[in-house]
Amino acid sequence: MARPSRSGSAAWLVIGVLVALGLWAIGDLRINLATLADSAHNAVDFAGRMFPLDFPPPGELLALSGTTLAIVVSATVLSVLISAPLAVLAAANTTPGPAARPAARGLIVLARAMPDVVLAIVFFRIFGLGAITGVLAMGLHSVGMVGKLYADAIEQIDEGPRLAVRATGAGRLQELLAGVLPQVAPAFVATALHRLDINLRISVVLGFVGVNGLGYAIATALQRLDYRRGMAMALLVLLLCVLVELLSGAIRRALLRGGSDSAPSAGPGQVRPDWTAARIRRTGFLALATAVVLASVWGADLSPAQFLGALGHLGHTATLFWPPDTGGLLPTLLGDLVETVKIALAATVLGAALALPIGALAARNVAPSPRVARAFRVLIVLVRGLPELVLAIVFVVITGLGAVAGTLALCVGAIGLLGKLVADSLEEVDPGGEDALRATGATRWQVFFAATLPRAAPAFVAHVLYQLDVNIRSATLLGIVGAGGIGFDLLGASRVLEFGMVTTILLLVFGTVLLVELLALWLRRVVR
Structure with missing residues (x-):
């Protein structure tokens, strides 16, 4: 067995660090069952105020x-x-x-x-x-x-x-x-x-x-x-x-x-294909x-x-x-930027953990039956259709202002996008390895974990990194409705016409997204 290259080992170490940071962010933001249970009565109250539509x-x-x-x-x-x-x-x-x-x-x-x-x-x-x-x-x-x-x-x-x-x-x-x-x-x-x-x-x-x-x-x-x-x-x-x-x-x-029934190619002297x-x-x-x-x-x-x-x-x-201006609030802006990154990391890890099984059940070559695959494809389409800002507003009402609402909204959004990408990646796996394992009498789960999942793993890494990139920018936007992070500062600065501070916030977000983009490019190149 070939030994992994030094760059490959470093890449997987970085991925492990990102996952660990995501798990830490989940704990630090107090995203847990107790928080959700405490908010259950708010959810019931919100439903009563929402219906009838x-x-x-x-x-x-x-x-x-x-x-x-x-x-x-x-x-x-x-x-x-x-x-x-x-x-x-x-x-x-x-x-x-x-x-x-x-x-x-x-x-x-x-x-x-x-x-x-x-x-x-x-x-x-x-x-x-x-x-x-x-x-x-x-x-x-x-x-x-x-x-x-x-x-x-x-x-x-x-x-x-x-x-x-x-x-x-x-x-x-x-x-x-x-x-x-x-x-x-x-x-x-x-x-x-x-x-x-x-x-x-x-x-x-x-x-x-x-x-x-x-x-x-x-x-x-x-x-x-x-x-x-x-x-x-x-x-x-x-x-x-x-x-x-x-x-x-x-x-x-x-x-x-x-x-x-696609049209045949044009033959000699034929100006255009037939109208099939x-x-x-x-x-x-x-x-x-x-x-x-x-x-x-x-x-x-x-x-x-x-x-x-x-x-x-x-x-x-x-x-x-121009020029950029901090209004004396640079420490506050940096703290809110860190909270935005924490929200994005936590939502990405949670979303990936939920999207993997949902995406697997939506893949035709993995799901136990075509009916199950269609049902989970419909679920993914429905989740993708939910605007994250509306989800953030709902969670703000249920859990209160802050990062918990933003994290939960982005987690649900990640299920829609990552679920689709996971399902597509699994369906694109070369069936040769799967067929070879089935010929040996391997079970469905053995085929999935030994042949399907390893071949799709590099694509999963790329999709999750893309989702992290998306979540950092989305977390910025969700802050405008009180879902935590630097977006609240952005909306406040624009409302009081502090456009120099808007530029400062934009530069901070741009620098963060650029760093994630460069890291993602390196990881996608190394992880094969």
């Missing part, structure tokens, strides 16, 4: 839903338009020069580290009320995820077609369009649809800083302590998230997999997607004149946020 009139519901979806779709399209060329610059095999790649990667990391709430605060100062604030905030923040995944997809292409196009004397743009784009189109579409799901949940967060739609309606209701109306609107967001998840899954299957059922279905989804994008841009009422006119105030707004 109070939905607004159907016309108002449709208007709010339409506004939210228009903003979300427009923001996702904006992120794709920015991310595609940025990914070409950031990918090692398509970057035009050695300086372009680190610059593009730096912009992608900056977009990921910039909390969308902070972007919304900045754009609110520039553009005022309106959908354009939400579109820009969500769209630019989404570049952090979309741009990274697009660049990774470009780096994984088969170089043969691109080199063949280059050999014909084609220019750089032709090389990208003919040799790269056809290979990465499936990944690009899947990433955009996945980001659409995420942005729908983010829209609830932006409602708390004035972006119109369902999120703003939820924020207004909860600020009045009208839990019946607020939770009714939150339920509508959940239903929309589930609907978007199902629709995007159908689109991914139609556009990315031709199916058994698969091709008609794909074309229909493309037409539907185009119509939705155009309707969203129109429905969001995005005004180029408003955008260009407001750019004249950009210089003045920049002076409000």
Whole structure:
């Protein structure tokens, strides 16, 4: 048996330290059964104040839903338009020069580290009320995820077609369009649809800083302590998230997999493939997607004149946020930042511990029956549809202000994301090792622990590190509703117009996220 390398041993030691810190954070934040038991009567009281749900009139519901979806779709399209060329610059095999790649990667990391709430605060100062604030905030923040995944997809292409196009004397743009784009189109579409799901949940967060739609309606209701109306609107967001998840899954299957009835390749003299059922279905989804994008841009009422006119105030707004200022509260800010990291670590460890069995039961090759796998897939979809900010508000009411509420909200959110990633990773394991063990008479559990789990372990490590990255940024946002951490300072500074302190908080969060990003890159490279 080969001895582990020194770097591999160091990586597993670091992972062990992170797990130990997460367990310590759970204890230090007093996340235990006693805390939950003490809060049980609050949960019963909250349920009594929440039911029966109070939905607004159907016309108002449709208007709010339409506004939210228009903003979300427009923001996702904006992120794709920015991310595609940025990914070409950031990918090692398509970057035009050695300086372009680190610059593009730096912009992608900056977009990921910039909390969308902070972007919304900045754009609110520039553009005022309106959908354009939400579109820009969500769209630019989404570049952090979309741009990274697009660049990774470009780096994984088969170089043969691109080199063949280059050999014909084609220019750089032709090389990208003919040799790269056809290979990465499936990944690009899947990433955009996945980001659409995420942005729908983010829209609830932006409602708390004035972006119109369902999120703003939820924020207004909860600020009045009208839990019946607020939770009714939150339920509508959940239903929309589930609907978007199902629709995007159908689109991914139609556009990315031709199916058994996919069109045959064109023969000699044949201009285009036959119109098979698969091709008609794909074309229909493309037409539907185009119509939705155009309707969203129109429905969001995005005004180029408003955008260009407001750019004249950009210089003045920049002076409000610079230079950074601590207001004499640097020790407090650092303490709250440490609490934010503790919340993220505790939620990641708890979420991972719960997501592993749930994700395993959702994987078709692990679950005892297809019915069980479908049931747990539905559970994961439902959990993913719950906006974490709404969960944080519920837990704040039940457990009180502080880090416990934030940790529990992020833990539930982690179950949704990690559960899906775990299930997908298990289903992608090469079945050869599993079949070999089954042939020896091994039981289901022996096959899982000896063949399936070890092969998926490196992917699990990458997913958990990604979840930690997400949780640090999410913990910052949950603080705006009293769920602990530095987010409360962020909201307070923006409300009293202390924009220099907003910049300081942003730099602290950015530095923390960057350190986690660098650590995650190293661990993903070493752990195989």
